[in-house]
Amino acid sequence: MLDGPLSLRLFRKENKEILKNTPKQLRNYTNYSNLLKTEFAELNETPKNQAHNDYYDFINYQWLDDATKKLIEDPKYYVEVDDFRIVQDKVYREVLGYLKTYIKENPDSKKAQAVNAIYKCISNAKVSTGLKHAQALKQQVEGYIENHDMYGLLAYASGGEIYGWQSPIVWSVMPDEKNVKKYISHLSPPQLGIYDYFIYIDDPKDTPKTKQFKRVFRDKYLEFIGNVFKQVLPDEYKNYNPQDVWDVEVELLNVMGCDEVKKEDPDYYNVLTKKELEEEYGFNWSLFTEKLGYKTPPKKVICSSLNALKCTTKLLKQNWSTSKWKTYWLFIWFKQMIRFQWDWNQIYFDFYGKFVKGQPVRMPKDLYPIFALSFTFNTLLSELYIENNSNALKERYVTNMVEDLKFIFMNKIKKNTWLSPTTRRSALKKLEKLEVVVGHPKNLREDPLLNYKDDDPWYNMNLLSTWKKNKYILYHGSSSL
Numbered sequence: 251m252l253d254g255p256l257s258l259r260l261f262r263k264e265n266k267e268i269l270k271n272t273p274k275q276l277r278n279y280t281n282y283s284n285l286l287k288t289e290f291a292e293l294n295e296t297p298k299n300q301a302h303n304d305y306y307d308f309i310n311y312q313w314l315d316d317a318t319k320k321l322i323e324d325p326k327y328y329v330e331v332d333d334f335r336i337v338q339d340k341v342y343r344e345v346l347g348y349l350k351t352y353i354k355e356n357p358d359s360k361k362a363q364a365v366n367a368i369y370k371c372i373s374n375a376k377v378s379t380g381l382k383h384a385q386a387l388k389q390q391v392e393g394y395i396e397n398h399d400m401y402g403l404l405a406y407a408s409g410g411e412i413y414g415w416q417s418p419i420v421w422s423v424m425p426d427e428k429n430v431k432k433y434i435s436h437l438s439p440p441q442l443g444i445y446d447y448f449i450y451i452d453d454p455k456d457t458p459k460t461k462q463f464k465r466v467f468r469d470k471y472l473e474f475i476g477n478v479f480k481q482v483l484p485d486e487y488k489n490y491n492p493q494d495v496w497d498v499e500v501e502l503l504n505v506m507g508c509d510e511v512k513k514e515d516p517d518y519y520n521v522l523t524k525k526e527l528e529e530e531y532g533f534n535w536s537l538f539t540e541k542l543g544y545k546t547p548p549k550k551v552i553c554s555s556l557n558a559l560k561c562t563t564k565l566l567k568q569n570w571s572t573s574k575w576k577t578y579w580l581f582i583w584f585k586q587m588i589r590f591q592w593d594w595n596q597i598y599f600d601f602y603g604k605f606v607k608g609q610p611v612r613m614p615k616d617l618y619p620i621f622a623l624s625f626t627f628n629t630l631l632s633e634l635y636i637e638n639n640s641n642a643l644k645e646r647y648v649t650n651m652v653e654d655l656k657f658i659f660m661n662k663i664k665k666n667t668w669l670s671p672t673t674r675r676s677a678l679k680k681l682e683k684l685e686v687v688v689g690h691p692k693n694l695r696e697d698p699l700l701n702y703k704d705d706d707p708w709y710n711m712n713l714l715s716t717w718k719k720n721k722y723i724l725y726h727g728s729s730s731l
Contacts, residue, residue, distance in 0.1 A: 325610035327603075327617075341635065342620050348634040349623070360699055361630070367702040367710070368626050369619045372592050374705035380591045383708045384482035387583050395571045401534055403579065404566070405541035410715040412625070413586045415441045418502060418562055418570075419533075421542065423722035426552065427519055433725055435539075438554040439506045439562070442499045443585070444471060445606075450500050472496060474601035475581060481594050482584050490577045498578040501569075505561035518554040527551065533563045543723050590707035592618065622707060626714055629694045636690050645689040652686045 328335040349365065356362035394403035408417035418440055426434045444450065449467050456464070475492035483490070514520060524547055527535040539547040553559050569575050588594035592615060603609035613621075623631060660681050663674055698717050702710045 327609060327611050327613040339617075342617050344638070345631050345635055346617065346620060348638055349631070352630075352634060361697075364699055364702050365623070365627055365630065367704040368622050370704040371702070371707040371710055372590060372619055372622060373615065375591050375593075375707050376705060377591070377593055379706055380587065380594065380708065381482065381484075383587065384584065387587075388483070388580060391576065391579050395576065398571070399541075400566060400570050401537045402541045403570070405538055407579065407582055409542055409719045410712065411718055412711050412715055413582050416443075416582045416585070418566055419559065421538075423725075427517075433722075435548050435551045436554065437551055437559055439558040440502060442503060443475075443495070443581075444499075447503055450496075450503050468496070470601060470605050474597065477597045477600075478581065478584050478588060481588060481597055490580070491574075494574040494577040495581050498575055501565060502562065505565050506555065506558045508557045508561035510560055511556040514556050520553045520556050522551055522553055522556075524549055524551075531556070531560045531563060532567070533559065543720060587708055590622065590711055622711065625711065626702070627697045629697045632690075632694060640689060649686055649688045652688070656681060656684060656686075 326335075326339070328339065349369065353362050353366045353369070390406070391403065394400075394406070404417065404419060405421075408414045408419065408421040414420060414422070420436075420438045420440055422436045422438070423433050424436050426432045442450070444467065449464050452464075453460075472492040475495050476487070479487040479490045479492070522531070524535050527533045535551070536547045585598075589598050595618075596612070599609070599612045603612065660678055663669070663677050663681070666674060669677070698714070700710075700713050700717060702713065
C-alpha cells in the first residue's frame with residue numbers, strides 16, 4: 251500500500267532530492283515486509299494465543315504486553331493503551347514546553363502575557379473565588395425565576411460554549427448543512443449527564459444483571475451530583491436534591507421521543523421560519539434571540555428534531571421555574587465549574603474518569619493547563635507545534651498517498667454500474683472539491699486577546715465564551731466565521 255505505483259511515482263517526481271535521504275525500507279515497503287516476515291519465521295517461541303505464522307499479531311501482542319506491564323507499574327491518565335494516546339500525551343508535553351519558551355522569550359508581548367495568565371490560572375485558582383462564582387450564579391438563576399423570565403434563563407444557559415450543550419434547548423450557529431458557505435442558527439436537544447441514555451430507562455426486559463448495573467450507575471451519578479452541590483454550596487447543599495436532576499433529565503429524555511409532529515426530516519434537517527417557530531411550536535424566537543443579543547431575530551433556523559422542540563417548549567412552560575428545575579439549572583453550570591478548579595476537579599474525575607471510563611489516575615497537574623489553553627489559544631498551540639515539527643518529506647508523502655487513494659476511488663466510481671448517472675456525477679464532483687490538508691491549514695483564525703486573569707479560570711472561560719457567542723451572532727448568515 252505504501253509503495254503503490256502512482257503515489258511512489260509522484261513522490262519520486264516531486265521530491266528527488268529529499269528522497270535520497272529516505273530510509274531504504276520506506277522506499278521499498280514490500281522488501282521491508284518480507285524482511286519482517288523472515289525474522290518472524292526464525293523465532294523459536296510465539297505466544298500461545300497467536301495465529302500460526304502471523305507476525306503482525308505477534309508484534310502487536312508483545313507491544314501490548316509490555317505496555318500493560320508498564321501501566322500497572324506506572325498508571326497513566328488515559329485508559330486505552332494505543333499509539334494515539336501515547337503520542338497525544340507526548341504532544342501535550344511538547345506543546346507546553348514550546349509554550350513556556352514562547353512566554354519566556356516574549357515578556358512584553360500582550361499575547362504572551364495572556365497565554366501566561368491562562369497557563370497559571372488553574373493552578374492559582376482560589377477556592378474562595380470559586381465559591382463566589384457559585385453564589386453569583388445561584389443569584390442570577392433566582393433572578394430569572396423571580397422575574398418570570400424563562401427565555402432569559404434559557405438564553406443564558408444556551409449561550410455559553412462550555413455549558414450550553416446541556417441547556418434544555420441548545421442553540422448554536424453552524425454551517426448550513428445544505429449550503430456550507432452560510433452560517434445559520436440551529437436548535438437541538440441537550441446532552442444529558444449520562445451518555446448512555448438506556449441507563450435512564452427501566453425496561454421490563456432487562457436481565458437482573460442489567461438492572462443491577464443501571465442501579466449502580468444511577469446511584470453513582472446521584473452521589474456525583476450531591477458532591478458537586480456540597481462542594482460549590484457548602485452551606486446550602488442540603489437544599490438541593492440530586493434526585494431532582496435525575497428526574498428532570500428523565501423528563502427531557504421523554505420529550506425527546508415524543509411524536510406530536512408526524513413529518514420530520516430523517517436527516518435531522520428541518521428548516522423553520524420565525525413565524526412557524528412562534529405559531530406552530532410555541533417557541534418565542536423573537537424574545538429568545540433578543541435575550542441572546544441579536545438586534546433582529548434571524549428569519550430561519552435549522553431544527554434537528556421538531557418533536558423534541560415542540561414537546562420541550564411545552565415542558566419548559568409548565569415546569570421551568572419549579573424547585574426541581576432550579577436544581578437542574580444550577581447543575582448545568584456547577585458541573586462544568588468544578589472542571590476548571592483543580593481542587594474540585596477530583597469530584598468530576600471520580601465519576602466520569604474513574605467510574606465511567608475506568609481511568610486509573612487524573613491527568614497530571616502539570617499537564618492540566620492544556621485543557622484551558624486548547625480552548626483559549628488553539629491557533630497559537632497549533633502554530634507552535636507546526637513550527638517545531640514540520641517535516642516536508644512526511645507531509646508530501648502523506649499528501650500524495652491520500653491523493654492516490656482519491657484518484658483510485660474516483661476511478662472506481664466512474665466504472666460503477668449500479669449508481670445512477672446523477673449520483674455518480676455528484677459523487678465525483680464532491681471528490682474533485684475534496685481538499686487534502688496535511689501539516690498546516692491555510693487559514694487559522696487568530697486567537698482573541700482578552701483580559702484574562704491568572705487566578706480565575708471560570709472568569710476566563712466565561713469571558714471567551716461570551717466573546718465567541720457575540721461573534722456567532724455577528725457573523726450569522728455570513729459566508730465566513
